[in-house]
Amino acid sequence: MTRPRGVAGYGEDAEGLARRYEGVAFEEVHGELLPWLPDLPGRVLDIGSGSGRDAAALAARGYEVVAVEPVPALRRIARRLHGDTAVTWVDAALPALTGVRGTFDLVLLSAVWMHLDERERVEGMRRVAELTAPGGIVAMSLRHGPPPAGRRMFAVSAAETVGLAGRCGLAVVHRAEGPDLLGRADVRWSALVFRARHRTTVEGKG
Numbered sequence: 001m002t003r004p005r006g007v008a009g010y011g012e013d014a015e016g017l018a019r020r021y022e023g024v025a026f027e028e029v030h031g032e033l034l035p036w037l038p039d040l041p042g043r044v045l046d047i048g049s050g051s052g053r054d055a056a057a058l059a060a061r062g063y064e065v066v067a068v069e070p071v072p073a074l075r076r077i078a079r080r081l082h083g084d085t086a087v088t089w090v091d092a093a094l095p096a097l098t099g100v101r102g103t104f105d106l107v108l109l110s111a112v113w114m115h116l117d118e119r120e121r122v123e124g125m126r127r128v129a130e131l132t133a134p135g136g137i138v139a140m141s142l143r144h145g146p147p148p149a150g151r152r153m154f155a156v157s158a159a160e161t162v163g164l165a166g167r168c169g170l171a172v173v174h175r176a177e178g179p180d181l182l183g184r185a186d187v188r189w190s191a192l193v194f195r196a197r198h199r200t201t202v203e204g205k206g
């Protein structure tokens, strides 16, 4: 796989980043999502899974979890920290997510989407919709604020994301704005939850 451009800056300090990600619990980061978690049994796809915090927490709740992460150092850390959980760790990247198959009851994109440029977001949303089971949930958090040095990040609004998702058959069911849990004053977050229509059709594709 050619190295996706969105991963710039992640491999270099993977240990330090993982310590930060693991410093907050899944329930704290994704409180907005808890009422929308699908029934068990269910399949979860965590895209851009980083240190594996969310994938491991969802596996502990009883879901069958596939965690996709393109940075080898982060995948190694996730396996080391959460090797006792039944997560399938996969090397793949948005927008194509090559090799990811089947459909999922929950697709999680936590702090990942703003790494994609406009073209990648269009292709990526189509792929996310394709991988979401009818009636399934897509949960996304978007970071707003100046990017950390060395990272490839775009200003992506919640409004644009809701529009793009809608055109791919994903209807917004919850949206919220909030501060940064890691305490950065210039960073804010949008939390978005979508539900896949029962027959997902991408506009313009019939």
Ligand SMILES: C[S@@+](CC[C@H](N)C(=O)[O-])C[C@H]1O[C@@H](n2cnc3c(N)ncnc32)[C@H](O)[C@@H]1O
Binding pocket: 004, 005, 006, 007, 010, 021, 047, 048, 049, 050, 051, 053, 068, 069, 070, 071, 074, 092, 093, 094, 095, 109, 110, 111, 112, 115
């Ligand atoms: C800010 S971290 C978030 C990690 C984790 N989801 C969390 O919330 O703690 C962003 C993650 O997205 C991954 N990433 C960047 N570009 C990506 C792409 N094109 N496809 C999939 N993941 C990507 C990075 O490697 C990194 O693990």
